[in-house]
Amino acid sequence: MKKALLLSILACGLCWGQVADDSQPASTNIVGQEYPRVHSDLRVTFRLSAPDAQKVQVRLGKVYDMEKGADGVWSVTLPPQVVGFHYYYLIVDGVQVDDPASETFYGVGRESSGIEIPEQGVDYYSVNDVPHGEVRSTRYFSKITGQWRRCFVYTPPGYDANRKARYPVLYLLPGYGEDDRGWFTQGRADLILDNLIAAKKAKPMLMVTDNQFSALKPGEQPLILRGRGPGSGGRGPGGGGPPPNFGNYGATFTEVMLTDLIPMIESTYRAIPRRDARAMAGLSMGGMQTFLTTLAHLDKFAYIGGFSPGLPQAKIEEIYKDPAAFNKQVKVLFIGTGTVERDANPNILRLHEALEKAGIKHVYFESPGTAHEWLTWRRDLNDFAPRLFR
Numbered sequence: 001m002k003k004a005l006l007l008s009i010l011a012c013g014l015c016w017g018q019v020a021d022d023s024q025p026a027s028t029n030i031v032g033q034e035y036p037r038v039h040s041d042l043r044v045t046f047r048l049s050a051p052d053a054q055k056v057q058v059r060l061g062k063v064y065d066m067e068k069g070a071d072g073v074w075s076v077t078l079p080p081q082v083v084g085f086h087y088y089y090l091i092v093d094g095v096q097v098d099d100p101a102s103e104t105f106y107g108v109g110r111e112s113s114g115i116e117i118p119e120q121g122v123d124y125y126s127v128n129d130v131p132h133g134e135v136r137s138t139r140y141f142s143k144i145t146g147q148w149r150r151c152f153v154y155t156p157p158g159y160d161a162n163r164k165a166r167y168p169v170l171y172l173l174p175g176y177g178e179d180d181r182g183w184f185t186q187g188r189a190d191l192i193l194d195n196l197i198a199a200k201k202a203k204p205m206l207m208v209t210d211n212q213f214s215a216l217k218p219g220e221q222p223l224i225l226r227g228r229g230p231g232s233g234g235r236g237p238g239g240g241g242p243p244p245n246f247g248n249y250g251a252t253f254t255e256v257m258l259t260d261l262i263p264m265i266e267s268t269y270r271a272i273p274r275r276d277a278r279a280m281a282g283l284s285m286g287g288m289q290t291f292l293t294t295l296a297h298l299d300k301f302a303y304i305g306g307f308s309p310g311l312p313q314a315k316i317e318e319i320y321k322d323p324a325a326f327n328k329q330v331k332v333l334f335i336g337t338g339t340v341e342r343d344a345n346p347n348i349l350r351l352h353e354a355l356e357k358a359g360i361k362h363v364y365f366e367s368p369g370t371a372h373e374w375l376t377w378r379r380d381l382n383d384f385a386p387r388l389f390r
Helices: 002-011 189-198 251-268 285-294 313-321 323-329 339-344 347-358 374-387
Strands: 044-049 056-060 062-065 073-078 084-092 095-097 104-107 110-117 134-142 147-155 169-173 206-209 278-283 303-307 332-338 363-367
Touching: 044 056, 044 084, 056 073, 062 073, 084 374, 134 251, 147 189, 147 251, 169 251, 169 285, 189 206, 189 374, 206 251, 251 285, 278 285, 278 374, 285 303, 285 313, 303 374, 313 323, 313 347, 332 339, 332 347, 332 374, 339 363, 363 374
Parallel strands: 169 206, 169 278, 278 303, 303 332, 332 363
Antiparallel strands: 044 073, 056 062, 056 084, 084 095, 084 110, 104 110, 134 147, 147 206
16 A cells, blocks of 8 residues: 555655745756745745645654645645754654655755755855856776775866866765765855856866775775764754774775875875875765875875864864964864854864864864854865965
């Protein structure tokens, strides 16, 4: 019965008539789908045709019950939502499913529906009338894992036209439950760089995203974090420390990066092969990976960024031993957090205070009103990128 119900949902046509209000289809909808709709006051209306269902709900942070109409269409209007990108799900008779009207995004360990709540007056991650770079999918063989891997490479506007130009590189990592696509699909990193470069706020650069969680040697087990599975929502507080049984997280990807990824990028693309032309950053667990890789190899990286980062305390404590030497080597150390996640988990704020007390130069950035979510990390990147390669 449930299989037949889900098939009927996926096959249903969600074609609704004109809507007599100021709402607009969400930009994350599949082309031609009218719902979900975002109202000018940031309320969101969801609809689903499921005449045989007994109960339908929406999970967007919290769970909301939908009401069934006489025509078998379920609907609900949620209170105003926080701006930015959020994962969400439908729950049909107890079964969590993606919304057939929404694009899907790989996040929280699965393909998920997503909705963009527009941020009025902000266009730094919008498609604007400026020159645009390209995002290229690149395969490379890893001698460390013995497997083919994939990364994505952003090339700045004019990359193909000016064959003599060489570029610095930002290596940018996702968080737990996301992959190498996330920074471009959810994070809009290419648009952020397009707009910064066009405004001459950032240097033209290559930007490489990879998936550190898939870097496994034969016999190695993937990392599984408790409490971070499907349905954990987009606004939960971020963790600053490692989970139980953390093991040797990060070691293999560091090997992959130094042995396979960086040499491939510097031989395939016109990358400048120097430490002062290399930056590394990541969000959440990607921030932890960044610290684990860069702090152990300061001869390879001059710019370091942690966006809501996990904190490998033992590795970080090493930089306190000689602040003067660290300040001389590292051109930018950046740490960012959202004010909502800061209040729930102040570890990143405490790191900032400890760095300040130790005399270690760094940038501390707070994203107002945001939690452990993509809008925080978009803002982090928008502040971090202009500081690079100066």
